[in-house]
Amino acid sequence: MKKTIYYKIPAIVYALLIFGLSSIPKSRMPEMAFWNFDKLIHIVEYAVFALFLMLAFRSSNNAKITAAAHYWSLVSGVLYGMSDEFHQMFVPGRTASVFDLGADALGICLGIWLFNHLHIFAKFREYEFKQTTD
Numbered sequence: 835m836k837k838t839i840y841y842k843i844p845a846i847v848y849a850l851l852i853f854g855l856s857s858i859p860k861s862r863m864p865e866m867a868f869w870n871f872d873k874l875i876h877i878v879e880y881a882v883f884a885l886f887l888m889l890a891f892r893s894s895n896n897a898k899i900t901a902a903a904h905y906w907s908l909v910s911g912v913l914y915g916m917s918d919e920f921h922q923m924f925v926p927g928r929t930a931s932v933f934d935l936g937a938d939a940l941g942i943c944l945g946i947w948l949f950n951h952l953h954i955f956a957k958f959r960e961y962e963f964k965q966t967t968d
Contacts, residue, residue: 841893845886856918860927876937884911884945892958904946911942
């Protein structure tokens, strides 16, 4: 097994965490003190998810996936957000919202931007990372 699999684990675990949090009925959720505070939570939640997705795709053994990590992170993140909103339709007191999906997509874009601009991810932005993990 290649050691690049370890870079995919955070995205998988985080996706499961999002699913678990989305499964909580509205009656058990805390009240939000600020108007539309939940949109900020969606943005932050999915920005972190995008960081993990970028890490997973940039560490791929497939050069085409690595080169298109931005695309795959955006597509998979937004599709996961869509599936999350669909899932919430079946949770008591929760509903699907196009505005929540928009906040999720904004968070994915923010996470991709952060990945490209934060120094701590610099080694994953360089092509040489591919040779060091094989």
